[in-house]
Amino acid sequence: MRRFLLLLLLVLPLFPNEQTEPVVTALVSEPRVSAQSYVLMDADTGKIWAALKPDVRLPMASTTKIMTAYVAIRLTEGDLSQKVTVTDAHVRVEGSRMYLRAGEKLSLEELLYGLMLASGNDAALAIAEGLCGSVGKFVEEMNRTAKELGLDDTHFTNPSGLPDDNHYTTARDMAKLMSVAMQNPLFAKITGTREKVLTGRTVVNHNRLLKTYPGLDGGKTGFTKAAGRCLVTTATRNGRRLVVVTLNAPSDWNDHKALYDYGFCLYSKEMVFSKGPVPVSLNVVGSLTQTVPLYADEDVSLTLTASEKQDIKAVYYLPKFVYAPVEKGKQVGWIEFVSGGHVFATVKLYTAEGAEYYSAKSR
Secondary structure, eight states, X not given: OTTEEEOGGGOEESOTTOOOOOOOSSOOSOOOOOOSEEEEEEXXXXXXXXXXXXXOOBOOGGGGHHHHHHHHHHHHTTOOOOEEEOOHHHHTOSSOOOOOOTTOXXXXXXXXXXXXXXXXXXXXXXXXXXXXXXXXXXXXXXHHHHHHTTOTTOBOSSSSOOOOTTOBBOHHHHHHHHHHHTTSHHHHHHXXXXXXXXXXXXXXXXXXXXXXXXXXXXXXXXXXXXXXXXXXXXXXXXXXXXEEEEESOTTHHHHHHHHHHHHHTTOEEEEEEOSEEEEEEEEEESSSOOEEEEEEOOXXXXXXXXXXXXXXXXXXXXXXXXXXXXXXXXXXXEEEEEETTEEEEEEEEEESSOBOOOOGGGO
């Protein structure tokens, strides 16, 4: 990367002649939401589009299991084949269960499906003790991970979400956590699964929006008397991912649908770049051909907000120079399409012509 020069003179807006004012084409105001606290966040940029008391510390019930699953996958580095033997203590755990049986052996993968789909507190306990030897040590990993991710208003005392005065989070922190967790393919696969057969038992995902809301592909439900109805979900359309978190929301399903309807109407799909020649060339040393034209072989369409469209720029990365000979069709750099400090797409740059080596001695 150090060999490459950022060509500042070619960091140009892609829509220089347009008047771009933010326009919302559907809903023009935030929907009414039943939650005590909520957040609608862009998972890629961290932009919050709607919120109420996003930093108030509240109990989060079984949405805790998002962190439990994320930590388990990280600790195993994605190898979920380890077997865990179910104990009497796992079976007798309080609250929702996947109905484990004492003495049976399940893989961590099976336990994670039971954790995230059936919201099994028995699975949470088995995972914690199976990986770390004790709940306490596993919870230390949960809190260490929270600190690492910058979740400053989150603290865990157990892996399942059972009530405790020192077990809390905020809507903003949970949105951040879900955004990061969904970047892990294993987590995304598990949380987006509607139904799974595990050692003779079928577990069904409690997140009914997976079946009813277009583009929704993950999340976790939660409920205790202390926390009320809690729900974390995520949905993707046209390459943009949103996350919604509601804490203590009597009408959480409707809240999430309304917030997604509002959020997705803030975006529109734009063609920002067409493949072909680009307005920059490659400097060549040791050839009569001093520069070589370049091209990109890929169109770029992005789903952007009005403000992102106004700010979008193409940033070209190229070496300061290359030595001859230069082959035609060789990749020599790339373009990043950037808005608000976020890279939305990258396109490779290739030489459109070659350049032969030249030496005065060869005349």
